[in-house]
Amino acid sequence: MNFLLSSEQIELQDALRRYLHAEVAPVVDAHEAESRMVPKHIVRAMRDFGLLGGLLPEASGGFALPMTTYGMLIAEVARVWPSLRSIVSTSNLAASVLADGGSSALKDKYLPRILSGEAIASFALSEPNIGSDAANIETRATVTGQGWKVSGRKLYISLGPVCELGVVFVRTGEAGKRQVSCLLFERDMPGFSSSPIPKMGMHSCPLGELLFDEVDIPRGNLIGQEGAGFSLAKKYLNVGRCVVAFSALGIAQAACDAAVRYAGERVQFGKPIASFQLVQHMIADMLTLVETSRLICYRAAAALDQDAADSQLLCSMAKRYATDAVLRVAEQSMQVHGGAGYTALFPVERYYRDARHLSIAEGTNQIQSLLIAQGVLGVSALK
Ligand SMILES: Cc1cc2nc3c(=O)[nH]c(=O)nc-3n(C[C@H](O)[C@H](O)[C@H](O)COP(=O)(O)OP(=O)(O)OC[C@H]3O[C@@H](n4cnc5c(N)ncnc54)[C@H](O)[C@@H]3O)c2cc1C
Structure with a gap:
């Protein structure tokens, strides 16, 4: 069942x-x-x-x-x-x-x-000087007759080098949460350019920097009210955290499956390594981490579906838990594989590399800890 x-x-x-x-x-x-x-x-x-x-x-x-x-x-x-x-x-x-x-x-x-998947879209919030402190973005949009002129840089943007279009968060007033707005941009707008950033894993999903050099964006491309961009970003980052938690669950499951398979096949001392108690201990740890990740992921998802008051808290918990757990699972899976696990001949080193950014992106796990504590204590460490 x-x-x-x-x-x-x-x-x-x-x-x-x-x-x-x-x-x-x-x-x-x-x-x-x-x-x-x-x-x-x-x-x-x-x-x-x-x-x-x-x-x-x-x-x-x-x-x-x-x-x-x-x-x-x-x-x-x-x-x-x-x-x-x-x-x-x-x-x-x-x-x-x-x-x-x-x-x-x-x-x-x-x-x-x-x-339809015909156009790839990006979500451009982070900047060279602004990561966790996302409300204080520096990319600037000034009003023109037709809309806005946007200047600034966005950093670590997934799909930045290949996206046909995207949503970009810009400052339309003085620094502060109510002065951030969201605009839709297209790659072929004059003044826009992007460059790739090499990274540790997920090599088939490019990461990049976006440069907006006096890019004219029409008034009709405003998304939400002027000044309401940060609330819009926050609303979807919460859902994004739940999605990241499920991604961690998927990778953890793959790493665990690989370890179980390998332990059954690899023979040492005349027996499959699966028969050694210390290997069994690692497998038991991995399975437990996968199943506890699954529980907290579905718990957070169900809270979102019910629009429950604690959904934000649970999404932060699921994100933090599952993205920490997947690293422990991938690490243990590598250990079960011995030397083979460190080579590119087996998938487990890729699982580790592909999972590593999950505790950083969509709000670092330290920021999730602060949000979780704020949810119950009512005191923010971020102000
Ligand atoms: C693979 C990948 C894909 C990404 N994709 C996107 C994307 O598509 N769009 C986008 O906008 N961004 C994207 N990002 C950026 C990501 O959201 C940021 O990296 C993340 O928010 C952290 O910001 P930062 O890197 O500037 O770290 P910083 O904010 O500089 O943090 C550095 C360290 O300090 C800690 N720290 C910072 N402030 C506090 C505090 N108040 N209390 C305690 N600890 C603190 C952090 O936890 C971290 O350990 C991506 C990043 C990666 C790695």
Whole structure:
């Protein structure tokens, strides 16, 4: 019995698993080794499983899936290809912001392209001087006759080097939360450029820096009210944290599966290493971490679905717990593999590299600790 999932959810999970196993798994290693972007046809196929536009309302072209279903799908994709997971969830994050605050004309123009997988979208908040302190962004938008002129740099932006468009958070007044606005930009706007940043893992989901050099963005590209950009970012970062937690769960599951498989195959002292108690101890630790991650992920997802008062708190807990747990699982899985685990001949070193950024992105785990404590103490360490 699976008390977390309904029979419909399990059916959807099975269909996605079959596709990932047959069409995706065989191409992952080569693409990651050569830092080739996930092929567009695979990104587009994610639409058929509800992964592109999953959480968006049907009126915006989405599937209005509950977070529990969407999270389950995200974990399955991350289990096979974390780069693909990141592409799908970054595009969805940008699409959710657009669907929430964009005018009908803006939504009609851009949402179908993002949700079909035809256009890759980015979410540009972080900057060289602004990471955890996201309310104080420095990228500046000044009013012109037609809209805004935007100047500034955005750093560590997933899909930055390849996105066709994106949502960018800019300062439209003096520093402070109520002065941040959100605008939609396109790659071919004069003055926009991007460059890639090499990184440790997820080589098929490029990361980059965006440069806005006096880019003219039309008035109609404003998303939400002027000055309401930071609340919009915060609203979706909370959902993003739950998504990151499910991604960690998926990678942890893959690392655990690999260790169980290897322990059964590898023979030392005339026996499979699975028969040694110290190896069994590592396997037991890994399984326990995976199952506790699963519980907190679904707990946070259910709270989001019910719009519960503690949903923000639970998303921060799930994000912090699952993204710490996956590192311990990947580390132990590497240990079970011995020397093989450190080589690129086995997938476990990639699981570690692909999981490592999860405790940093979407708000570091230190910031999650502060948000969790603030939720119960009522005192913020961030002001
Ligand atoms: C792979 C990857 C993908 C990313 N994708 C995106 C993206 O698509 N869009 C986007 O906008 N950003 C993205 N980011 C950026 C990410 O959101 C930031 O890296 C993150 O918010 C942390 O900011 P920072 O790197 O500037 O670290 P900093 O804020 O400089 O923090 C450095 C250290 O100080 C700690 N710290 C900071 N302030 C406090 C405090 N008040 N109390 C305690 N500890 C504190 C942090 O926890 C951390 O350990 C991505 C990052 C990575 C690594």
